[in-house]
Amino acid sequence: MRVKNPVIFLLIVIVLSNTVGCSENDVPIPKFNKDRAFQYLKDQVAFGPRVPGSESSAKCRDYLYKHFQNESFTIDSQSFIFFDPYSQTNIPMTNVIAAYKADTDEPGIVLMAHYDSRPRTDFASDPSLKDMPIDGANDGASGAALLMEVGNLIAEQKPNVSIDIVFVDGEDWGKSGDTQYYLLGSREFARRGIRGKYKFGIVVDMVADKDLTIYKERYSEQSAKGLNDAIFNLAKKYQFTGFIDTLKYAVQDDHLSLIAGGVPAVNLIDMDYKYWHTEFDTVDKCSDESLYQVGTIVTEILYNRSLWQKIK
Numbered sequence: 001m002r003v004k005n006p007v008i009f010l011l012i013v014i015v016l017s018n019t020v021g022c023s024e025n026d027v028p029i030p031k032f033n034k035d036r037a038f039q040y041l042k043d044q045v046a047f048g049p050r051v052p053g054s055e056s057s058a059k060c061r062d063y064l065y066k067h068f069q070n071e072s073f074t075i076d077s078q079s080f081i082f083f084d085p086y087s088q089t090n091i092p093m094t095n096v097i098a099a100y101k102a103d104t105d106e107p108g109i110v111l112m113a114h115y116d117s118r119p120r121t122d123f124a125s126d127p128s129l130k131d132m133p134i135d136g137a138n139d140g141a142s143g144a145a146l147l148m149e150v151g152n153l154i155a156e157q158k159p160n161v162s163i164d165i166v167f168v169d170g171e172d173w174g175k176s177g178d179t180q181y182y183l184l185g186s187r188e189f190a191r192r193g194i195r196g197k198y199k200f201g202i203v204v205d206m207v208a209d210k211d212l213t214i215y216k217e218r219y220s221e222q223s224a225k226g227l228n229d230a231i232f233n234l235a236k237k238y239q240f241t242g243f244i245d246t247l248k249y250a251v252q253d254d255h256l257s258l259i260a261g262g263v264p265a266v267n268l269i270d271m272d273y274k275y276w277h278t279e280f281d282t283v284d285k286c287s288d289e290s291l292y293q294v295g296t297i298v299t300e301i302l303y304n305r306s307l308w309q310k311i312k
């Protein structure tokens with residue numbers, strides 16, 4: 001190529017470098033399907049409370065395995081035994097991991113949600129219901145439903161980054177105050193070694209409340225401020241009303257296991273959910289529109305690598 005005019009030459013260089021710079025982003029961002037996602041939420045609730053070690057939990061796990069049984073994913077599970085201090089018995093627990101491998105060796109992204117539901121109703125309207133397990137439509141099923149739909153999108157439109165979708169067991173086991181008996185599955189996941197494997201993680205939990213209110217969570221802000229900013233800026237771009245760009249709660253959730261394991265992570269959680277740990281955490285309190293808002297943002301993060309320039 002011979003260019004006499006240096007201005008034209010400069011323009012050509014700029015155009016070429018832009019093209020190269022964009023090529024990694026060239027995979028179009030697929031659209032999050034809220035109908036499918038909401039169906040996944042209902043399906044999980046229909047199995048009954050997904051209390052660790054229960055038949056409903058096993059059914060839900062089979063459901064997850066089947067969902068990811070396609071050529072885009074490798075499915076793995078992590079089984080472990082938890083000695084339950086309350087019943088003095090061993091409870092078998094299992095994490096389910098659906099791994100998508102891109103054609104690159106760079107660290108990937110980990111997405112996480114808990115698929116277990118709480119074995120008790122802390123804030124029951126009637127004290128006699130306290131020992132009943134909850135439906136966990138929002139607290140449990142919503143996050144897993146969202147990630148199942150993200151799995152569809154990954155299979156349809158292959159991203160340029162490896163992504164592990166992790167469904168953890170035993171997030172919500174402990175009695176109020178017994179923090180060491182929460183986050184059991186994610187702790188096991190981190191214990192098996194995650195340092196250096198992921199650029200960052202996103203945990204979704206309670207993301208389907210009809211009245212969606214997600215604030216910036218404090219541990220997320222400490223661990224991955226850049227990513228947190230990117231997420232809340234996206235919410236503004238889309239004019240999503242469920243995201244409030246203000247720091248509010250510090251939440252003990254599965255992202256703490258990722259952070260402790262050396263992976264910067266953000267937790268997207270609606271701690272203002274009125275029916276949290278009550279018998280009213282049911283499908284009718286949830287909305288496909290809320291799943292759509294959170295799902296759209298998580299999806300864009302996966303496909304738009306310009307949003308990962310600054311994680312911390």
Ligand SMILES: [Zn+2]
Binds near residue numbers: 118139
């Ligand atoms: Zn919970």
